[in-house]
Amino acid sequence: MSDRIRDKKVAVISGATGGLGSELCREFVRGGFEVVGLYLRNDAAAAELQRDLGAGAVLLRQDITVEDDWRGLEVLLKERSGSEFTVIANASAQFIPKPFHLLDPADFEELYRVNVVGAVRLLGKVLPRMIRGKRGRFVGVLSSAMEPPSKGFAAYAAAKSALRSLTRSISLEYGERGIRSFSVSPGFMETPLTDRWSDHLRASLDRKESREPSEVARRICELVNDPDAGLKGEDHRV
Ligand SMILES: NC(=O)c1ccc[n+]([C@@H]2O[C@H](COP(=O)([O-])OP(=O)(O)OC[C@H]3O[C@@H](n4cnc5c(N)ncnc54)[C@H](OP(=O)(O)O)[C@@H]3O)[C@@H](O)[C@H]2O)c1
Numbered sequence: 001m002s003d004r005i006r007d008k009k010v011a012v013i014s015g016a017t018g019g020l021g022s023e024l025c026r027e028f029v030r031g032g033f034e035v036v037g038l039y040l041r042n043d044a045a046a047a048e049l050q051r052d053l054g055a056g057a058v059l060l061r062q063d064i065t066v067e068d069d070w071r072g073l074e075v076l077l078k079e080r081s082g083s084e085f086t087v088i089a090n091a092s093a094q095f096i097p098k099p100f101h102l103l104d105p106a107d108f109e110e111l112y113r114v115n116v117v118g119a120v121r122l123l124g125k126v127l128p129r130m131i132r133g134k135r136g137r138f139v140g141v142l143s144s145a146m147e148p149p150s151k152g153f154a155a156y157a158a159a160k161s162a163l164r165s166l167t168r169s170i171s172l173e174y175g176e177r178g179i180r181s182f183s184v185s186p187g188f189m190e191t192p193l194t195d196r197w198s199d200h201l202r203a204s205l206d207r208k209e210s211r212e213p214s215e216v217a218r219r220i221c222e223l224v225n226d227p228d229a230g231l232k233g234e235d236h237r238v
Contacts, residue, residue, distance in 0.1 A: 015091030019191020064118035097152030171233030180230030
């Protein structure tokens with residue numbers, strides 16, 4: 001394999017059209033990565049991001065929770081064979097925080113499906129290439145509202161805890177094969193996810209750890225480039 005291909009870095013980012021995801025795509029392109037950004041339905045946001053990022057990124061509509069038809073991603077991965085791959089499990093279902101007695105089991109299912117099953121399916125597509133290349137990174141995007149859990153976030157915190165556990169398992173099982181895995185826990189960010197929350201709810205939140213999505217994206221990119229990050233499946237407050 002030529003050095004040119006081995007030197008290529010590819011970041012596969014889910015939730016690419018969202019508040020944090022779009023900043024991650026911009027930051028990783030700036031950082032010299034080729035970006036493959038996945039989104040669910042927001043074609044207009046994807047087209048705008050694609051225009052901004054040009055040849056540095058490919059935006060692909062892919063529901064990460066479904067079993068069938070990942071051909072689009074598989075083709076893109078094959079074209080980038082031999083590159084160093086980073087997977088960022090950033091997508092989450094939207095939700096409105098509410099007390100446990102007002103939550104429905106379906107709220108738990110939906111958040112688990114996108115945050116955990118989606119991350120598992122996505123990583124499953126890329127991991128064999130990481131194993132073959134003896135290198136790669138997996139990053140799970142959690143939340144500062146998970147640990148300690150904030151009131152109203154029971155379903156969200158449960159899903160993020162499972163994703164936390166997944167990042168640790170990946171580190172444990174594949175660390176010796178050169179694959180690093182860690183999670184990041186951002187504070188509150190103004191994004192389409194939180195825009196839907198009422199003023200009353202937003203005022204009640206602990207905003208001490210508020211962040212700009214661009215600031216969080218920059219920190220995640222630094223961590224991905226840090227050779228010491230992800231050796232122990234650790235979590236980083238960002
Ligand atoms: N905002 C905050 O305060 C905050 C704080 C801490 C952590 N986080 C975490 O940061 C991450 C990004 O959050 P955000 O605020 O940027 O959310 P957001 O703006 O709502 O973006 C969510 C993204 O996920 C995509 N998505 C949802 N379901 C999907 C599916 N089944 N398949 C593929 N893509 C899917 C959406 O695609 P479409 O646009 O096409 O629908 C969108 O790109 C999440 O993991 C969230 O939990 C957020």
